[in-house]
Amino acid sequence: MKEDTEMNVKTGAEHRASLRDGRDIRIEGRRVADVTEDPAFRGAVASGCALYDAQSAPEAVERLTYEVPGLGGRRANRAWQAPRSYAELVTRREALEEWAEGHVGFIGRSPDHVASCLVGMEMDPAPFEAHDLKRAGALRDYVAFARAKDLFLTYVIINPQADRSKQASQQSNPDLALHIVDEDHEGITVRGGKMLATSSVMANEIFVSTIQPMAPGDERHAVCFAIPVATRGLRLLSRKSYEAAAGHPFDAPLASRFDENDAVAYFDEVKVPWERVFATRDLRIMQAMWHETPAHVLQNYQCQIRLLVKMRFLAGIARRTAEINGTIGMPPVRDTLGQLAAEVGMVEGLLRGMEAKGRMHNGFFVPDRTLLYSAQVLTQQLYPRFVDTLRELAGGGLIMLPSSAADYGDAQIAHDIAATQCSSVAGPMERVKFFKLAWDAVGSEFASRHVQYEKFYAGAQFVTRGHSFRTFDWTRSSAAVDRILGETPEPVPATMPIAAE
Ligand SMILES: Cc1cc2nc3c(=O)[nH]c(=O)nc-3n(C[C@H](O)[C@H](O)[C@H](O)COP(=O)(O)OP(=O)(O)OC[C@H]3O[C@@H](n4cnc5c(N)ncnc54)[C@H](O)[C@@H]3O)c2cc1C
Numbered sequence: 001m002k003e004d005t006e007m008n009v010k011t012g013a014e015h016r017a018s019l020r021d022g023r024d025i026r027i028e029g030r031r032v033a034d035v036t037e038d039p040a041f042r043g044a045v046a047s048g049c050a051l052y053d054a055q056s057a058p059e060a061v062e063r064l065t066y067e068v069p070g071l072g073g074r075r076a077n078r079a080w081q082a083p084r085s086y087a088e089l090v091t092r093r094e095a096l097e098e099w100a101e102g103h104v105g106f107i108g109r110s111p112d113h114v115a116s117c118l119v120g121m122e123m124d125p126a127p128f129e130a131h132d133l134k135r136a137g138a139l140r141d142y143v144a145f146a147r148a149k150d151l152f153l154t155y156v157i158i159n160p161q162a163d164r165s166k167q168a169s170q171q172s173n174p175d176l177a178l179h180i181v182d183e184d185h186e187g188i189t190v191r192g193g194k195m196l197a198t199s200s201v202m203a204n205e206i207f208v209s210t211i212q213p214m215a216p217g218d219e220r221h222a223v224c225f226a227i228p229v230a231t232r233g234l235r236l237l238s239r240k241s242y243e244a245a246a247g248h249p250f251d252a253p254l255a256s257r258f259d260e261n262d263a264v265a266y267f268d269e270v271k272v273p274w275e276r277v278f279a280t281r282d283l284r285i286m287q288a289m290w291h292e293t294p295a296h297v298l299q300n301y302q303c304q305i306r307l308l309v310k311m312r313f314l315a316g317i318a319r320r321t322a323e324i325n326g327t328i329g330m331p332p333v334r335d336t337l338g339q340l341a342a343e344v345g346m347v348e349g350l351l352r353g354m355e356a357k358g359r360m361h362n363g364f365f366v367p368d369r370t371l372l373y374s375a376q377v378l379t380q381q382l383y384p385r386f387v388d389t390l391r392e393l394a395g396g397g398l399i400m401l402p403s404s405a406a407d408y409g410d411a412q413i414a415h416d417i418a419a420t421q422c423s424s425v426a427g428p429m430e431r432v433k434f435f436k437l438a439w440d441a442v443g444s445e446f447a448s449r450h451v452q453y454e455k456f457y458a459g460a461q462f463v464t465r466g467h468s469f470r471t472f473d474w475t476r477s478s479a480a481v482d483r484i485l486g487e488t489p490e491p492v493p494a495t496m497p498i499a500a501e
Contacts, residue, residue: 008073008074008075009052009055009056009061009065009074009075009076009150010052010055010056010076010077010149010150011052011053011056012049012050012051012052012053012056013049014052015048015049015052015152015204016036016045016049018204019035019036019045019202019204020034020035020036021228021229021230022230023035023201023229023230023236024230024234024235024236025041025201025235025236025238025263026235026236026237026238027040027238027241028040028241032201035201035202039241039243039244040238040241040243040244041201041202041241041243041261042243043243043246043249043256043257043258043259044107044201044202044243044257044258044259044260044261045201045202046257047102047103047107047257047258048107048110048111048152048199048202048260050102051099051102051103051107051110051111052150054099054102055077055099060098061075063078063094063095063098064077064078064095064098064099065077065078065095066078066080066081068080068147068148071148074148075150076147076148076150077095077099077111077112077115077150078091078092078095078096079092079095079096079111079112079115079116079119079302080115080119080146080147080150081119082119082122082123082364083364083365083366084363084364084365085365086355086356086358086365088365089355089358089365089366089367090355093305093351093355096112096302096305096306097305097308097309099112100112100305100306100309100310101309103257103258104309104310104313105306105307105308105309105310105311105313106254106258106260106310106450107199107258107260107306108198108199108260108303108306108453108457109154109198109199109203109260110199110306111150111151111152111153111203112302113154113299113302113303113306114153114154114155114207114299115146115147115153116298116299116301116302117155117207117295117296117298117299118142118143118146118153118207118295119143119298120293120294120295120296120297120298120299120366121139121143121289121293121295122139122140122143123293123294123298123361123362123363123364123366124292124293124294124361124362125139125140125293126292126293126362127285127288127289127292127293128278128279128285128289130285130288131279131282131284131285131288132279132280132282134274135277135278135279135280136278138274138275138276138277138278139278141275142226142275142276142278146205146226149204151203151204151205152199152202152203152204152205153203153204153205153206153207153226154197154198154199154200154203154205154206154207155197155206155207155208155209156178156194156195156196156197156200156206156207156208156265157194157207157208157209157210157211158194158195158196158210158211158212159176159177159178159193159194159195159210159212159221160176160177160193160194160195160264161195162176167214167215167217167218168210168212168214168218168221169217169218169220169221170217175191175192175193176192176193177192177193177194177221178190178191178192178193178194178208178221178223178267179191179192179220179221179223180220180221180223180280180281181220181269183280186271186273186274187271187272187273187274187276187277188223188225188271188272188274188277188280189269189270189271189272190208190223190225190267190269190270190272191267191268191269191270192266192267193264193265193266193267194208194264194265194267195264195265196262196263196264197236197262197263197264197265198260198261198262198263198453198457199260199261200229200236200261200263200265201229201236201238201261201263202260202261203229204228204229205226205227205228205229206226206227206228206229206234206265207224207225207226208223208224208225208226208227208265208267209223209224209278209279209286209289210222210223210224210286211286211290211296211459213287214283214286214287215283216283218283219281219282219283220281222279222280222281222282222283222285222286223277223279223280223281224277224278224279224280224285224286224289225272225276225277225278226276226278227270227272227276231270232270232271233267233268233269233270233271234265234266234267234268234270235265235266235268236263236264236265236266237263237264237265237266238261238262238263239261239262239263240445241259241261242255242259242444242445242446242449243255243256243257243259245445246259246446247404247405248404248405248406250405250433250436251404251405251436252436252440252444252446253436253437253440254437254440254441254444254446254447255440255444255445255446259446262449294361294364294366296369296467297366297367297369297372298366298367300372300376300458301351301354301367301372303376303457303458304347304350304351304354304372304375304376304379305351307347307379307383307454308344308347308348308351311343311344311347311386312344313441314340314386314387314390314441314442315337315340315341315344317390317437317438317441317442318336318337318340318389318390318393319337320434320438321390321393321394321397321434321438322337322393323425324397324423324425324426324431324434324435325394325395325397325423326423326424326425327393333393336389336392336393339389340386340389343382343386346378346382347375347379347382350371350374350375350378351375353368353371354367354368354371354372354375355367355368356368357370357371369467369471370468370471370472370473373464373467373468373471373472374468376458376464376467376468377461377464377465377468379454380454380455380458380461380464381461383451383454383455384451384454384455387442387447387451390438390441390442391442391443394435394438394442397435397438398435398438398439398442398443399439400420400421400435401432401435401436401439402417402432417432
């Protein structure tokens with residue numbers, strides 16, 4: 001059984017080997033030689049590989065993967081499965097939920113995110129076909145290729161911030177945002193930047209497009225393609241590595257493992273062959289690919305699955321905080337925990353509601369988009385509040401901590417730590433270990449980046465509220481208003497007597 005599994009499903013070892021490909025990652029003034037070994041990235045890479053080890057474990061392979069038709073028994077992660085019924089959507093969600101539990105929701109751009117996006121595009125090729133049949137064929141073949149290889153993909157679909165009051169083509173630096181600079185019989189050549197290539201350091205390939213609205217004049221910026229991260233001319237300009245700064249895993253148990261990284265992707269005269277180009281110079285397809293196919297819904301539904309796992313974990317941190325500090329019996333603390341529990345329930349309820357209210361689209365069963373956008377808007381606001389509540393519950397315990405694991409190497413300090421880290425339910429080591437974890441979840445630089453991530457990964461609030469406004473069933477609301485207005489009697493206005501001449 002194990003041998004079969006190893007042959008038929010992508011494993012962590014396979015993924016690790018695939019990342020030793022000469023990719024160009026820059027950090028701290030240097031070029032990274034091997035991302036799998038580099039102190040800035042190796043913990044995150046190990047977590048990325050662990051995802052594939054999890055799916056290839058004999059006891060999990062059936063749940064987390066499915067047999068891809070026509071590939072002689074080869075399996076791929078369930079994220080690549082396009083559900084044809086409510087039951088298949090739920091089975092897929094259960095797999096994604098189980099997968100996210102490995103990183104308790106802290107790898108935002110885990111491989112199931114962009115796989116969900118591409119499956120959504122594949123579900124309805126009509127917008128791509130209306131753009132160009134050859135490009136639609138290239139996308140179809142690419143999705144089949146990525147699925148067969150169970151690739152880890154990430155995407156960049158936002159132009160770098162500069163002057164947000166101007167279009168991409170109007171920025172003072174014409175090379176700021178990625179655009180087409182040349183085109184020949186082999187393909188296109190692109191130059192410019194994109195933000196923010198989360199997880200790109202440990203992904204196999206990068207999908208490139210734009211989701212921001214475009215206007216006439218932006219045609220050269222209207223381009224969609226996918227290339228291996230190790231493509232010549234593509235440089236990943238990494239932000240600071242929280243993993244590198246984490247020190248001993250005891251001090252930063254999350255940052256040391258799950259710092260998925262974010263990078264500016266700079267495309268320096270990158271040549272993209274036609275078989276990997278999915279759209280060019282057409283403003284209409286740049287919006288249609290997200291909103292006329294189920295792509296935007298499926299990719300963000302995956303985000304809510306992951307977020308639910310993270311919220312459950314954070315609720316666990318909240319409760320443990322109260323237990324360790326002896327506040328769990330206090331009515332206001334129980335009240336706060338009850339509020340947090342209700343909020344986790346709201347996320348789960350919205351998720352299940354999206355499934356229950358799902359509908360058939362072109363032969364596939366897709367989650368309800370109105371409830372998806374409700375969830376996006378509400379969880380963007382919820383996450384920072386939730387984290388703040390955890391900080392409120394914890395008080396100075398998050399800070400009253402040894403400077404690092406190295407303190408335990410000194411007998412006097414170790415003695416003093418044991419004397420001052422007390423709890424009725426946990427020993428000193430357990431208390432310190434827990435509060436180090438709690439700080440990494442809600443207070444550290446890593447945690448702060450997560451607040452920014454949950455607020456912005458799907459666009460700023462005006463964007464997500466715009467989706468909510470656009471997709472809500474206003475007709476039904478308006479009809480209710482009209483019905484009550486219609487049932488409300490109106491007074492008959494008295495008429496003014498006609499004045500005598
Ligand atoms: C940690 C992190 C990871 C990310 N990972 C990825 C990724 O993997 N792939 C990817 O493609 N992108 C990624 N992003 C980028 C993300 O998609 C963008 O941050 C998001 O779309 C918001 O765009 P922006 O940051 O340019 O903010 P802006 O659009 O500049 O908005 C910032 C603020 O400016 C104001 N504002 C700007 N424009 C308007 C307007 N028209 N009307 C009203 N107010 C306005 C609002 O106050 C808004 O909150 C990531 C972002 C973060 C923070």
